[in-house]
Amino acid sequence: MGRLLGHAMRRFDARVLALMAHDVQVPLALSNLAAREQVSAAHVQITRHLALGGSRLTELAQRAGMTKQAMGDLVDQCVAWGLVVRETDAHDARARRIRFTATGLEWLQAFQRAVTQAEAEFRAEVGKDVAAVVLIGLETYAGPAV
DSSP states (O other): OHHHHHHHHHHHHHHHHHHHHTOTTSOHHHHHHHHTTOSOHHHHHHHHHOOTTOEEHHHHHHHHTOOHHHHHHHHHHHHHTTSEEEEEETTEEEEEEEEEOHHHHHHHHHHHHHHHHHHHHHHHHHOHHHHHHHHHHHHHHHOSOO
């Protein structure tokens, strides 16, 4: 079962990235990165887990189930691509917050469109009843959202 869940997740993420690579609303440089497979499912973790108001690196890593060092490497790449910035935390001057840039927000919107389309494709492939059962099973198995 774990192998199948992992395979399904990789397939879903690959489809989302493929859709983003061909989304005309994604900034060209970013869609080129996605098309050349420079953006990976690991980078999607930032897109999935970064709060709109920004997040600390430790929070982001925890939500994504990654080490702080691995998430820091991904954040560095996303900073270089102009998706996110690091800023001083208003509540703790020693801490830094990561937040989306304007380009990053465009990326996030493209991600949301791609996820919606990939979910619709999943439902079309397996049928709406099976898709509903899968969703209920995954929600039950995953437990409360973090």
